[in-house]
Amino acid sequence: MKSRWNDGDFASVVQAYVDKGVNRDLAIRTYTTRLLGQDPELVLHGGGNTSVKTVIADRDGSDVDVLCVKGSGWDMGVIEPQGLPAVRLKPLQDLVKFDSLSDEDMVMLQRRLLLDPAAPNPSVEAILHAILPFKHIDHTHANAIVSLTNQPHGEELVRELFPDSIIVPYVMPGFVLAKVCDEAFRAQPRGDSMILLKHGIFTWSEDPREAYEDMIAKIDTAERGLARGRARPFKSSPVVKPVATAEDIAPILRGAIAIDTGQEGAPKRFILEHRANDRILDFCNADNAGDLVRRGNATPEHVLHIKRYGVALPAPDPEKLDDWARDVRAAVARYAEEYKAYFERNNVRVGGIKTMLDPMPRVFYVQGVGLFAAGQTAKNARIAADVAEATIDVITKAEGIEAFEALSEEDLFDIEYWSLEQAKLAKSVEKPLTRQVAVVTGGAGGLGLAIAKALKADGAEVVLVDIAEEAVKAEAKKLGGLGVVCDVTDPVSVSTAIGKAVTAFGGVDIVISNAGAAFQGKLLDVADDIFRKSMDLNFWSHQLVSREAAKVMRKQRTGGAIVFNISKQAVNPGAEFAPYGAAKAAALALMRHSAIEYGPMGVTCNAVNADRIRTGLMTDAMVEERSRARGVTPHDYMRGNLLGREVTGEDVAEAFLHLIKARATTGAVLTVDGGNVAAMMR
Incomplete structure (x- = not known):
């Protein structure tokens, strides 16, 4: 293992924090903690801890000796100064004098010693950090160390490799561990480090770089010791081919x-x-x-x-x-x-x-x-x-x-x-859709993106599917989801897209079959290829997407929810809109048949009948065109409903979420149009 210390990075990081008013020792501790935390061979996801003893001004302006120690819930790899709360040092050291102390009482007493009452809980090993008489203390759960200690003769191995280290048998972290380590250190005060069997290692120094690089050197020694063993200790029989993916x-x-x-x-x-x-x-x-x-x-x-x-x-x-x-x-x-x-x-x-x-x-x-x-x-x-x-x-x-x-x-x-x-x-409280994977077609913009945002806000892992490569990747990144480029009219592309969702998250639970485009034209005049394109996108894509997702849901045996965007054209056709309306009517029929066939699998299939939503589909130009066809102004056209208000993408997204969560509803159509008598389901 090699040191990652960089003098230039050290100077710039520390100075940047000092310029913001951060205590210099704390700024240094932040840099060195990140060095340790960014190496997965040393610590993982909240493991390990570090500390520095320094002097910080109290709220009354007086100087106080404190221990800045990693706070609960902070990851060393990305820690900030506030992740190393300051605890009054002397009374923290005095806690080790108790004969016994419950975990709850220890946490309570440590919180009372915080300079900032709003700071996170200090590490459960804060007392141990406090009683060791060194300014900088580093603690990791390095793979190499636990590989040595987690063996029948582990103690003998580490004593051979680290003759100057204090070896401590396993004790659960917390107050008792602090007591045991205190006794061990007093018995061997010249020890240069401390190895906790089946737990990890502590190194220390008055100098931050020495503490860090001593940790690295000791892990390197452990790795060299392990390198004497067999690199591939397992015997394997040939795997019979083929193997499922x-x-x-x-x-x-x-x-x-x-x-x-x-x-x-x-x-x-x-x-x-x-x-x-x-x-x-x-x-x-x-x-x-x-x-x-x-x-x-x-x-x-x-x-x-x-x-x-x-x-x-x-x-x-x-x-x-x-x-x-x-x-x-x-x-x-x-x-x-x-x-x-x-x-x-x-x-x-x-x-x-x-x-x-x-x-x-x-x-x-x-x-x-x-x-x-x-x-x-x-x-x-x-x-x-x-x-x-x-x-x-x-x-x-x-x-x-x-x-x-x-x-x-x-x-x-x-x-x-x-x-x-x-x-x-x-x-901890889970959101309504936490643990679920949602696929949204046409998800890179407009209504699809509004639905995806609502799904994410409710806890779902979101997969945006769209033919617009740059947009789908960019929006997925913003959402913290997966962006998949897909032509939803192509069976192979759809199968691949659903496969990517499964590979990323393990399965699919929710499908929002939303992708579509408004193809217009009079029946006597519209070209056949326009009609076919509309059927491909506004009908066949729904069948392809829902079928591939249903295959996954059948394997999972945990049910699911499929919601189709059918538009009011499916039930209330508009003039010169046959290519779009006919395809949407077919999609409505598909939803009902899907409800029948997928119901026994526990999969609900429903649809949203929305109208006049400003999205990538209904552009300002289209609003102008449809307004002329109706003989009204664009303003009146967008508010031509019983409520007299324009319906938004967020309104429609709420309807999709309602149907996803409605576990006893299938084969239903939910209308979101502000009130249009002609489009009411009956």
């Missing part, structure tokens, strides 16, 4: 772990992230993969992201996917039963005070395909995948030396059901 099997996996909430047709789904590289495939293809995936976590907090262990699955034969899907569901059911038993026996041990979390696995290791990680959101799934990859790295390196040996299930349970983590979960 990630796109083929992701909906099956996703459906298998959906949680039945007891409400008809409303399961709690997960988003999936797929990963495959040589190291992952070596692990997934190992003859003993079933044993390896049950060994446990690399570091204790990983249990919060991927539970204690994952599920190993055989290579899926594309010709026998139904059989493979049955095996997956059986494996998940076994996992859930084992999880319940694990919870019950450990809950008895701690007094029966815990409430069980969901029992679903978070990682699948599929032979020949790779790993699939699950989370409530795409971000959570990516985090789980990162943690699973780190776990593979640690297990592989440990097996290359001797064998990977994780913490006991009791220790992992205590972290998974830690009261501090339970409190965080209790405060």
